[in-house]
Amino acid sequence: xxxxxxxxxxxxxxxxxxxxxxxxxxxxxxxxxxxxxxxxxxxxxxxxxxxxxxxxxxxxxxxxxxxxxxxxxxxxxxxxxxxxxxxxxxxxxxxxxxxxxxxxxxxxxxxxxxxxxxxxxxxxxxxxxxxxxxxxxxxxxxxxxxxxxxxxxxxxxxxxxxxxxxxxxxxxxxxxxxxxxxxxxxxxxxxxxxxxxxxxxxxxxxxxxxxxxxxxxxxxxxxxxxxxxxxxxxxxxxxxxxxxxxxxxxxxxxxxxxxxxxxxxxxxxxxxxxxxxxxxxxxxxxxxxxxxxxxxxxxxxxxxxxxxxxxxxxxxxxxxxxxxxxxxxxxxxxxxxxxxxxxxxxxxxxxxxxxxxxxxxxxxxxxxxxxxxxxxxxxxxxxxxxxxxxxxxxxxxxxxxxxxxxxxxxxxxxxxxxxxxxxxxxxxxxxxxxxxxxxxxxxxxxxxxxxxxxxxxxxxxxxxxxxxxxxxxxxxxxxxxxxxxxxxxxxxxxxxxxxxxxxxxxxxxxxxxxxxxxxxxxxxxxxxxxxxxxxxxxxxxxxxxxxxxxxxxxxxxxxxxxxxxxxxxxxxxxxxxxxxxxxxxxxxxxxxxxxxxxxxxxxxxxxxxxxxxxxxxxxx
Numbered sequence: 361x362x363x364x365x366x367x368x369x370x371x372x373x374x375x376x377x378x379x380x381x382x383x384x385x386x387x388x389x390x391x392x393x394x395x396x397x398x399x400x401x402x403x404x405x406x407x408x409x410x411x412x413x414x415x416x417x418x419x420x421x422x423x424x425x426x427x428x429x430x431x432x433x434x435x436x437x438x439x440x441x442x443x444x445x446x447x448x449x450x451x452x453x454x455x456x457x458x459x460x461x462x463x464x465x466x467x468x469x470x471x472x473x474x475x476x477x478x479x480x481x482x483x484x485x486x487x488x489x490x491x492x493x494x495x496x497x498x499x500x501x502x503x504x505x506x507x508x509x510x511x512x513x514x515x516x517x518x519x520x521x522x523x524x525x526x527x528x529x530x531x532x533x534x535x536x537x538x539x540x541x542x543x544x545x546x547x548x549x550x551x552x553x554x555x556x557x558x559x560x561x562x563x564x565x566x567x568x569x570x571x572x573x574x575x576x577x578x579x580x581x582x583x584x585x586x587x588x589x590x591x592x593x594x595x596x597x598x599x600x601x602x603x604x605x606x607x608x609x610x611x612x613x614x615x616x617x618x619x620x621x622x623x624x625x626x627x628x629x630x631x632x633x634x635x636x637x638x639x640x641x642x643x644x645x646x647x648x649x650x651x652x653x654x655x656x657x658x659x660x661x662x663x664x665x666x667x668x669x670x671x672x673x674x675x676x677x678x679x680x681x682x683x684x685x686x687x688x689x690x691x692x693x694x695x696x697x698x699x700x701x702x703x704x705x706x707x708x709x710x711x712x713x714x715x716x717x718x719x720x721x722x723x724x725x726x727x728x729x730x731x732x733x734x735x736x737x738x739x740x741x742x743x744x745x746x747x748x749x750x751x752x753x754x755x756x757x758x759x760x761x762x763x764x765x766x767x768x769x770x771x772x773x774x775x776x777x778x779x780x781x782x783x784x785x786x787x788x789x790x791x792x793x794x795x796x797x798x799x800x801x802x803x804x805x806x807x808x809x810x811x812x813x814x815x816x817x818x819x820x821x822x823x824x825x826x827x828x829x830x831x832x833x834x835x836x837x838x839x840x841x842x843x844x845x846x847x848x849x850x851x852x853x854x855x856x857x858x859x860x861x862x863x864x865x866x867x868x869x870x871x872x873x874x875x876x877x878x879x880x881x882x883x884x885x886x887x888x889x890x891x892x893x894x895x896x897x898x899x900x901x902x903x904x905x906x907x908x909x910x911x912x913x914x915x916x917x918x919x920x921x922x923x924x925x926x927x928x929x930x931x932x933x934x935x936x937x938x939x940x941x942x943x944x945x946x947x948x949x950x951x952x953x954x955x956x957x958x959x960x961x962x963x964x965x966x967x968x969x970x971x972x973x974x975x976x977x978x979x980x
Contacts, residue, residue: 437856
């Protein structure tokens with residue numbers, strides 16, 4: 361089906377434009393070289409000149425860094441196992457639609473995620489909200505002031521922006537299908553496919569999706585991004601254009617309040633829990649600082665975990681469990697990754713997405729952090745998201761594609777320069793201490809990414825070659841033997857990750873649509889744990905080598921070509937009904953009389969299906 365102009369949003373807001381992050385100044389250019397300089401200085405110290413300069417310092421550094429590695433691994437693994445998994449169960453078992461409509465029920469959200477305010481809605485108490493006078497809005501639907509849990513919860517409109525470029529229709533069908541089964545899909549969810557003008561097949565794909573899922577959603581649209589001068593190809597510039605179109609259409613033309621629109625940005629292969637949007641709205645309306653927050657779900661790469669090469673699988677497991685541990689631990693500093701949400705008001709106040717960026721998730725968070733003078737944070741949403749791990753037709757192609765993806769992720773080190781440059785502009789509003797904490801957290805990720813394999817795998821060997829005295833130093837043990845002993849506690853981290861992975865797959869996401877993570881027989885799942893012997897190789901290829909190449913490229917020429925991660929097209933697991941709509945979610949509550957019913961003269965709520973969009977236009 362050719363959707364023509366009916367579903368196309370091509371009129372963009374005049375603000376939120378011309379957002380260029382990097383201006384090309386001399387200091388900025390120097391800062392681009394810093395990650396590579398730091399990495400190479402430490403790597404050569406470990407492998408070569410450190411042993412000649414100071415054997416004692418070399419031994420101390422190598423052993424300390426190995427200990428740092430297993431402390432981080434144990435911390436993430438056990439945080440995921442002991443804190444993250446119970447929270448996944450709590451969030452999965454909660455009835456978020458009911459919670460949002462009954463303020464006397466106990467909130468499953470933990471106090472520390474909302475700072476000193478504590479739980480806002482407590483059992484058998486009248487619902488109140490810290491800062492409620494500021495956290496209100498006049499609805500663009502019924503013109504009434506929204507205050508309190510239920511009013512706000514039922515007034516939130518979700519807009520899910522899905523940047524896509526030549527993604528297979530089967531992949532998009534699965535993603536939109538999981539959105540169509542959201543518990544609030546018909547009432548409050550609008551999907552916007554952010555396509556590129558270069559993708560000439562996109563309108564036809566959008567038409568297919570509208571035919572299949574349009575009646576299950578409040579609206580299904582698409583935008584067509586034309587690459588402009590100074591823009592980088594990729595998710596960030598596409599998001600920038602799409603969000604400008606969303607603001608123009610739904611705020612400036614149709615009168616919705618920015619406060620009542622929640623933006624969710626995801627990849628084209630994202631498989632949502634059916635309650636995610638309601639959970640997000642509930643967390644948002646009880647947040648004392650809702651416009652100083654990015655919300656992050658627990659992203660995993662489990663859906664196709666048994667279809668990918670073993671090197672990709674082991675890295676996917678570590679990333680999935682490790683990310684859950686970062687979200688769950690009170691001692692970590694989580695950054696958003698790939699799938700994240702925030703209020704449209706936040707996006708407007710922070711100037712939207714920058715258009716010259718490759719890894720947009722961290723960068724957009726950093727931009728918001730500085731625009732809010734450091735008073736900004738990530739609040740976890742402990743619901744499992746699924747993204748496909750890199751899958752190709754052959755192992756060689758898959759390994760190459762995963763390496764390109766790792767290199768693109770490593771390009772985020774360029775934001776170390778962004779932190780410094782923004783601090784210099786706003787040092788009167790952001791303290792040096794706060795900025796340095798942010799810089800250290802970001803630098804730790806990117807520098808440790810490249811350094812760990814060289815230090816742990818080659819440090820003891822190469823240092824003893826450079827200076828034979830290290831064969832017996834210190835205490836007659838020898839550096840190589842000492843590194844083996846120091847590395848031993850890493851097994852505890854591995855066991856925590858293994859147990860967490862098995863438990864999540866077998867007991868948390870076993871019934872999720874499109875998650876094929878338990879298709880392998882149990883005997884094979886157990887035998888395949890020999891994959892952990894290949895962890896150093898996976899870390900070398902997708903960690904150290906990819907990170908170093910990205911940093912070197914950044915130092916000599918700070919531009920990068922965006923390459924879409926390879927994914928194989930598969931059949932959708934959501935069969936359409938006879939009417940062409942997605943099969944209904946059995947957990948989805950029956951439609952209730954709502955603001956839309958009242959606006960349509962007593963009829964059942966009508967939808968913005970992207971073909972005519974007349975109901976929403978008439979209602980507003």
